[in-house]
Amino acid sequence: xxxxxxxxxxxxxxxxxxxxxxMLNNIAKESAQTFSGAVVMPNLVPPVSSKxxxxxxxxxxxxxxxxxxxxxxxxxxxxxxxxRVFLESxxxxxxxxxxxxxxxxxxxxxxxxxFDVEELRPTLEAMSxxxxxLCIHGETNGFVMDREAQFVPxxxxxxxxxxKLKIIMEHITTxxxxxxxxxxxNLYATITLHHLLITLDDVAGGMLQPHLFCKPIAKRPxxxxxxxNIALKAHPKVMFGSDSAPHPKHAKxxxxxxxxxxxAPIALQVLTELFETHNSLDNLQxxxxxxxxxxxxxxxxxxxxxxxxxxxxVPADYKGVVPMYxxxxxxxxxxxxxxx
Amino acid sequence: xxxxxxxxxxxxxxxxxxxxxxMLNNIAKESAQTFSGAVVMPNLVPPVSSKxxxxxxxxxxxxxxxxxxxxxxxxxxxxxxxxRVFLESxxxxxxxxxxxxxxxxxxxxxxxxxFDVEELRPTLEAMSxxxxxLCIHGETNGFVMDREAQFVPxxxxxxxxxxKLKIIMEHITTxxxxxxxxxxxNLYATITLHHLLITLDDVAGGMLQPHLFCKPIAKRPxxxxxxxNIALKAHPKVMFGSDSAPHPKHAKxxxxxxxxxxxAPIALQVLTELFETHNSLDNLQxxxxxxxxxxxxxxxxxxxxxxxxxxxxVPADYKGVVPMYxxxxxxxxxxxxxxx
Numbered sequence: 001x002x003x004x005x006x007x008x009x010x011x012x013x014x015x016x017x018x019x020x021x022x023m024l025n026n027i028a029k030e031s032a033q034t035f036s037g038a039v040v041m042p043n044l045v046p047p048v049s050s051k052x053x054x055x056x057x058x059x060x061x062x063x064x065x066x067x068x069x070x071x072x073x074x075x076x077x078x079x080x081x082x083x084r085v086f087l088e089s090x091x092x093x094x095x096x097x098x099x100x101x102x103x104x105x106x107x108x109x110x111x112x113x114x115f116d117v118e119e120l121r122p123t124l125e126a127m128s129x130x131x132x133x134l135c136i137h138g139e140t141n142g143f144v145m146d147r148e149a150q151f152v153p154x155x156x157x158x159x160x161x162x163x164k165l166k167i168i169m170e171h172i173t174t175x176x177x178x179x180x181x182x183x184x185x186n187l188y189a190t191i192t193l194h195h196l197l198i199t200l201d202d203v204a205g206g207m208l209q210p211h212l213f214c215k216p217i218a219k220r221p222x223x224x225x226x227x228x229n230i231a232l233k234a235h236p237k238v239m240f241g242s243d244s245a246p247h248p249k250h251a252k253x254x255x256x257x258x259x260x261x262x263x264a265p266i267a268l269q270v271l272t273e274l275f276e277t278h279n280s281l282d283n284l285q286x287x288x289x290x291x292x293x294x295x296x297x298x299x300x301x302x303x304x305x306x307x308x309x310x311x312x313x314v315p316a317d318y319k320g321v322v323p324m325y326x327x328x329x330x331x332x333x334x335x336x337x338x339x340x
Numbered sequence: 341x342x343x344x345x346x347x348x349x350x351x352x353x354x355x356x357x358x359x360x361x362x363m364l365n366n367i368a369k370e371s372a373q374t375f376s377g378a379v380v381m382p383n384l385v386p387p388v389s390s391k392x393x394x395x396x397x398x399x400x401x402x403x404x405x406x407x408x409x410x411x412x413x414x415x416x417x418x419x420x421x422x423x424r425v426f427l428e429s430x431x432x433x434x435x436x437x438x439x440x441x442x443x444x445x446x447x448x449x450x451x452x453x454x455f456d457v458e459e460l461r462p463t464l465e466a467m468s469x470x471x472x473x474l475c476i477h478g479e480t481n482g483f484v485m486d487r488e489a490q491f492v493p494x495x496x497x498x499x500x501x502x503x504k505l506k507i508i509m510e511h512i513t514t515x516x517x518x519x520x521x522x523x524x525x526n527l528y529a530t531i532t533l534h535h536l537l538i539t540l541d542d543v544a545g546g547m548l549q550p551h552l553f554c555k556p557i558a559k560r561p562x563x564x565x566x567x568x569n570i571a572l573k574a575h576p577k578v579m580f581g582s583d584s585a586p587h588p589k590h591a592k593x594x595x596x597x598x599x600x601x602x603x604a605p606i607a608l609q610v611l612t613e614l615f616e617t618h619n620s621l622d623n624l625q626x627x628x629x630x631x632x633x634x635x636x637x638x639x640x641x642x643x644x645x646x647x648x649x650x651x652x653x654v655p656a657d658y659k660g661v662v663p664m665y666x667x668x669x670x671x672x673x674x675x676x677x678x679x680x
Binding site for chain 2: 143144145199200203204205210213220221253257259
């Protein structure tokens with residue numbers, strides 16, 4: 001009897017951290033092997049904020065992935081001083097622009113610290129006219145469990161002021177964000193793998209679990225339910241974005257560990273199991289690729305990933321980076337990746 | 341000009357973990373040097389649950405503290421099978437009985453897993469008649485931020501069913517517990533140092549801070565405010581209980597770190613600074629000793645601790661146990677401890 005197989009066409013990871021240097025070289029292939037493309041975050045040190053930096057970073061990524069067929073959809077680190085001429089000059093080099101509130105996560109010190117519409121208007125109107133989506137890490141500097149919900153009014157203010165600008169609420173974690181999505185035509189969202197699976201209980205309810213510590217922090221059970229609900233039905237404004245964020249093992253397990261969960265190598269397997277468990281396998285293609293094509297208007301490289309229901313034991317680490325579910329057994333494994 | 345000094349008479353720590361073996365020998369003096377006595381938690385492996393175990397543990401503690409003058413107020417690990425005859429037989433050996441819901445914290449696997457009043461009645465009525473206070477770690481197995489608030493109805497059920505039983509809500513962390521305190525004459529509470537100072541933001545709002553990870557987990561700003569409010573005014577039903585809980589450095593900084601904050605050696609210094617900052621120094625004596633004498637009806641050993649406003653740099657560790665504020669400078673230091 002043949003085992004159950006699931007075919008995914010051109011999986012896309014719409015929010016990915018590939019880092020740079022040795023880490024880039026160590027982990028980029030983990031995404032490139034199974035994903036057709038990914039939106040690559042610009043929070044390097046210094047952040048990617050010029051044409052030259054985008055082009056050079058793209059080249060380093062292509063070199064790191066080697067023979068793999070994979071499109072890195074490049075992003076620019078948002079700065080309010082970007083003007084129309086500048087943006088026009090690199091329209092072909094980028095897919096979106098990522099806005100970080102200042103100091104909110106890893107390497108975001110140079111981000112935006114006020115959200116004054118008039119101050120942002122020249123840049124955001126130019127982006128709107130040029131159809132460049134704005135990706136936002138939507139958290140305030142408030143209490144850790146409230147930061148995202150407190151940011152929703154800022155999403156709404158921007159969505160109202162720039163009604164033709166596509167605004168992607170990145171890695172949403174709360175029911176408040178899910179609700180905001182419905183209220184504004186131009187709000188979209190990415191959802192990570194881990195926020196579909198864990199709550200704060202998994203991070204700090206038993207022993208402290210640094211490998212599940214991330215920003216935004218995992219929230220309450222009702223928040224996870226709200227996320228799961230729109231992901232499983234592949235709400236057309238919702239896209240998969242892993243926010244996979246590699247840190248060396250020693251940095252995650254040290255006192256004062258860095259935020260980020262590394263899910264790139266296991267995301268497709270776990271999503272397949274999750275959607276199957278909830279009788280939603282028919283919607284996985286839209287969540288993992290179709291919605292993103294529509295929202296971003298992109299045509300990814302052809303790539304078919306065949307998963308089969310055969311246990312896969314997750315490695316303890318990938319070149320020193322500990323993945324989610326390290327050492328555990330997943331129900332699905334990747335049988336084959338077909339190109340073209 | 342003489343520096344500011346503060347005198348504390350017979351400081352009491354009404355909730356302390358001294359552990360056993362090498363750890364006991366390493367850290368017991370840190371409490372015994374400055375506190376006149378402490379209520380010592382019974383969650384050893386196996387838990388302290390017989391007359392022989394209480395007596396033997398007390399002897400090990402006395403040996404560990406050496407020459408220091410210090411009363412370990414002994415506790416028994418609550419079991420619903422304790423009967424009146426048993427409790428009468430060790431009334432003189434214990435100060436209170438500590439109830440843990442099963443599996444809720446370090447070494448609590450043998451705790452109570454239902455709170456059926458009739459099942460608990462024989463033991464709790466005997467305790468009530470013998471005037472043995474019941475100390476409770478009040479958390480359910482629910483979502484980590486809700487566990488304590490969810491336990492409040494159980495406190496209320498027990499307080500109603502056993503109106504003459506003194507019930508101590510241990511290490512409260514929420515405004516819900518503070519409110520419950522006011523509704524029932526026979527509910528009392530201990531509050532730790534760290535829950536007066538930190539919220540979940542300090543544990544997981546920036547980098548992850550394992551040395552501030554504890555159970556119950558630090559809660560929201562409004563919870564801390566409620567705790568601070570009753571502590572600073574030395575509400576007569578509220579006592580200081582550090583819940584100081586030593587773990588070896590490697591266990592705190594490992595992946596999957598244990599819960600507990602080690603505050604014994606710095607508690608008096610930090611409390612003095614905290615109460616001074618809030619113009620409440622006049623209430624510190626009641627919070628640190630007077631209220632506990634009243635609630636428990638105990639007469640501690642005479643001991644005067646003189647603190648002075650002179651910077652004290654907290655050691656990086658005490659025999660391998662990292663204290664709160666390790667390496668930081670506190671405003672107050674202990675100048676002298678007078679006995680008798």
